Amino acid sequence: MEAFKLSPDVDVRARDFAIGCIGAGMIMADNHLEAYRQAGFDVAVIASRTEENARAVAERYGIKTVHETPEALLADARIEIVDIAFPPDLQPDLIRKALAQPHVRAILAQKPLALTLQEAIALRDEARAAGKILSVNQNMRYDQAMRVLKQIIDAGHLGQVVFAQIDMHAIPHWQTFLADYDRLTLANMGVHHLDILRFLFGEPTEITTVARTDPRTQFTHSDGITASTLKFANGVMALSLEDVWSGPREEGFDDDIHIRWRVEGTDGVAKGTIGWPNGAPSTLSYASKTATGGKWVTPEWETMWFPHAFIGVMEQLQYALKSGTEPELSVADNVRTMALVEAGYRSMAEKRTVALSEVPVE
Structure with missing residues (x-):
C-alpha cells in the first residue's frame, strides 16, 4: 500500500575492517556483539577492566584474542576500529590513547561522549587533527520506526511538520557508575530523544526543560523525571517527556x-511506539493525504532497536572508512546533541528558555 519502498533496516555495505572491543558489560555483550555476529563484522579482539569478564564474553561470541587490559588491546596492530563501551568519565582517556595509535583508523564511542560539552568539543578537534574518524553511538537513529519515519518525512508525505511528541513512561537500567555523576535522566536517557528530534527535524533554536527527582532512584540526582519543549528553525514544535518513575513497580x-x-x-500524521521497554519491535502507522489517500497504513518488521540497531551503528562507520566519506554518526554532529543537552540543563538550573545560540560549539 505504501507509495514508496520503506527500509527499516540498513543494508550492510562494508565488513572490511577488524574491530577491537573495549568493555564486557551489558551494552557490549548483549547488543554490540550480538549485532556484529548477525551482520558478520570481524571482531578480532576484546578487553575490559576485568579480564575474567572479557574472557567470558569472548567465549560466548568466539572471539579468539583477549587482552589483559584496554591499553594492550589498543597496541594490537591488527585493530583498525576501536569500539569503546566505557563510562563517560573514563572514555575520553581511552579515545585519546586510541587516536595516538597509528594503526587505529576509527573509533566508536558511547554517549554521552564525555561529562562536559567542553571535553566533547576537545575530543572532536583532537580527532580531526589526528585525521581519524570519531563516531558516537546514537543508536536510536537506527531504530526501525525512526528510520521509516525519517523516510516518510523526507518524502514529504506528512507535508510540513507542525508538531512532534515523544512520551516515555519506562524504567531504565541505571548503570552503577551513574551514581557518581550529578546528571542523570536528560544526559543518559533523554539524550536519545533529543538526538532523534535533531535527526528528524534539524537544528533546534531553543529548549525549555523542567525536572524533578525520581522516587525510585536512591542515589543523589538532580533530574529524575524530565520534560523538554523544543522549537526548531523550520517551525517545528516538539515535546519530549522522560518519566522514569512511571508508577509503582511491584508484585500485583x-x-x-x-x-x-x-x-x-x-498533509498527514504518523504515530507509533518504541519497543525497547517491552522487548518488542517498535511500531509505526501513518496516514497521508498524498501517499495513502488519508487511510492509515501500518508497515511491519521483526527486527528491534536492541540489538539490531547496532548493526547500523557499526555499518555506517565501516562504510565511512571504505568510502572515505563522513560517517552518519560523526562526532561533530554529536557535539551538537551534547550542546542541546547542555542547554536543557541550563534551562533547568536557571528556570528559563535557553536559546541554542547561548551554547556555541565552534
Missing part, C-alpha cells in the same frame, strides 16, 4: 510501561 500492580510518539504535519 498492573503497570503500563511504554514509549509512544506522534508527528503531525500539514
Whole structure:
C-alpha cells in the first residue's frame, strides 16, 4: 500500500575492517556483539577492566584474542576500529590513547561522549587533527520506526511538520557508575530523544526543560523525571517527556510501561511506539493525504532497536572508512546533541528558555 519502498533496516555495505572491543558489560555483550555476529563484522579482539569478564564474553561470541587490559588491546596492530563501551568519565582517556595509535583508523564511542560539552568539543578537534574518524553511538537513529519515519518525512508525505511528541513512561537500567555523576535522566536517557528530534527535524533554536527527582532512584540526582519543549528553525514544535518513575513497580500492580510518539504535519500524521521497554519491535502507522489517500497504513518488521540497531551503528562507520566519506554518526554532529543537552540543563538550573545560540560549539 505504501507509495514508496520503506527500509527499516540498513543494508550492510562494508565488513572490511577488524574491530577491537573495549568493555564486557551489558551494552557490549548483549547488543554490540550480538549485532556484529548477525551482520558478520570481524571482531578480532576484546578487553575490559576485568579480564575474567572479557574472557567470558569472548567465549560466548568466539572471539579468539583477549587482552589483559584496554591499553594492550589498543597496541594490537591488527585493530583498525576501536569500539569503546566505557563510562563517560573514563572514555575520553581511552579515545585519546586510541587516536595516538597509528594503526587505529576509527573509533566508536558511547554517549554521552564525555561529562562536559567542553571535553566533547576537545575530543572532536583532537580527532580531526589526528585525521581519524570519531563516531558516537546514537543508536536510536537506527531504530526501525525512526528510520521509516525519517523516510516518510523526507518524502514529504506528512507535508510540513507542525508538531512532534515523544512520551516515555519506562524504567531504565541505571548503570552503577551513574551514581557518581550529578546528571542523570536528560544526559543518559533523554539524550536519545533529543538526538532523534535533531535527526528528524534539524537544528533546534531553543529548549525549555523542567525536572524533578525520581522516587525510585536512591542515589543523589538532580533530574529524575524530565520534560523538554523544543522549537526548531523550520517551525517545528516538539515535546519530549522522560518519566522514569512511571508508577509503582511491584508484585500485583498492573503497570503500563511504554514509549509512544506522534508527528503531525500539514498533509498527514504518523504515530507509533518504541519497543525497547517491552522487548518488542517498535511500531509505526501513518496516514497521508498524498501517499495513502488519508487511510492509515501500518508497515511491519521483526527486527528491534536492541540489538539490531547496532548493526547500523557499526555499518555506517565501516562504510565511512571504505568510502572515505563522513560517517552518519560523526562526532561533530554529536557535539551538537551534547550542546542541546547542555542547554536543557541550563534551562533547568536557571528556570528559563535557553536559546541554542547561548551554547556555541565552534
